[in-house]
Amino acid sequence: MSVLQSYKEFQRLTPKFWWDFGLHDMPLGVFRAVIKKQFTKNGHLTDVRVIDRLVGETHQHMKSIRYAFYNPDHVRNYLFAENIEAKPKDFLSKFLNGKE
Amino acid sequence: MLRVAVTAALRTVAVRSFAQMPAQQRVFAPLVVSAHKQMGQIRQYSAKAPLTKKTLEERIVLVLSLYDKIDAKKLTLDSDFTKDLGLDSLDHVEVVMAIEEEFGFEIPDGDADRFKTPRDIFQYIADKEDVFE
Numbered sequence: 498m499s500v501l502q503s504y505k506e507f508q509r510l511t512p513k514f515w516w517d518f519g520l521h522d523m524p525l526g527v528f529r530a531v532i533k534k535q536f537t538k539n540g541h542l543t544d545v546r547v548i549d550r551l552v553g554e555t556h557q558h559m560k561s562i563r564y565a566f567y568n569p570d571h572v573r574n575y576l577f578a579e580n581i582e583a584k585p586k587d588f589l590s591k592f593l594n595g596k597e
Numbered sequence: 598m599l600r601v602a603v604t605a606a607l608r609t610v611a612v613r614s615f616a617q618m619p620a621q622q623r624v625f626a627p628l629v630v631s632a633h634k635q636m637g638q639i640r641q642y643s644a645k646a647p648l649t650k651k652t653l654e655e656r657i658v659l660v661l662s663l664y665d666k667i668d669a670k671k672l673t674l675d676s677d678f679t680k681d682l683g684l685d686s687l688d689h690v691e692v693v694m695a696i697e698e699e700f701g702f703e704i705p706d707g708d709a710d711r712f713k714t715p716r717d718i719f720q721y722i723a724d725k726e727d728v729f730e
Contacts, residue, residue, distance in 0.1 A: 502706060505690050526665060533687055 500548065503555045504536055514562050518569045531576055645701060648728045657719055660699045664692055674716045700726070 508529065515521065515528045523531075542548055561567050648656075654674065662669035667682050678684045684692065693709040700722055712718050722728070 501686060501690050504687055505694060505706075508691060508694060529691075536687060537685075 499552050500536070503552050507532060507555065507559060510559055510562060517565065518567070518572050520569070520572070535576070648726055649730060650723065650728055653722060653728055654719060656699060657696070657715055657722070660695050661692065661715060664695055672715070674719065675714050677714055678712070696722075
C-alpha cells in the first residue's frame with residue numbers, strides 16, 4: 498500500500514526529475530518506464546521491514562531530487578550504470594585488472 | 598499565470614507599436630482590450646464544464662485509450678484492468694493518476710483500489726461530480 502503511494506508520488510515528480518537532470522535524450526514515457534523498473538526490480542520482496550526501509554529510501558531519494566542534491570551524472574550512473582565498467586569475468590581479465 | 602504573461606507581453610507590444618505610430622494617427626483606442634478580446638481563452642480558473650453521462654463515458658474511454666499500455670481495441674467499459682488489459686498494480690496507479698488529471702480532483706487510494714473496470718471509474722466520477730443524466 499505504502500509502495501503504491503510512494504510510486505504515485507514518484508511519478509508525479511518524474512517530469513520535474515526528467516527535466517531538471519537533463520534526461521531529455523529519452524522521451525518522458527521511456528523515462529517513466531525506467532522509474533517503474535526501479536520499483537519492479539524489488540517486486541519479489543515480502544518482508545515488511547525490508548519494504549518499509551526501501552519506501553523510506555525512496556522518500557529520501559525524492560527529497561534529494563527535489564532539492565537537487567544529486568548530480569545528473571550520478572543519476573545516470575545509478576539508473577543506467579553508464580560509466581561503470583563491467584566486472585571482469587574470466588581469469589585472464591581478472592589477472593590483467595590486478596584483481597587476483 | 599499564462600494568461601497574465603500573455604496579456605503583459607501583448608501590452609508591451611501594443612505600447613511599442615503605439616509609440617512608433619505617427620502623431621496624427623494616434624487615436625486613443627483601447628488597443629490592449631481589443632487584443633485581449635480576440636485571443637479567445639481555452640481554460641480559466643472557473644467551474645468545470647458540466648458533464649453528462651455520455652461525455653463522461655467518452656472522456657474516460659479517451660483517457661484510457663491514450664494510455665500507452667492499454668490496447669485501445671480491447672478496451673470496453675467492462676474489461677477488467679488486470680485480467681483483460683494486462684495491467685499491474687503500478688500501471689493501475691498511473692491510470693488513476695491520468696483520470697485524476699483529466700477530471701481535476703484527487704481520488705484517495707482507498708477508493709482507487711476498488712476500481713476493477715472502467716465502469717467502476719465511471720460510476721465513481723458520476724457519484725462525485727453529480728452526473729445524473
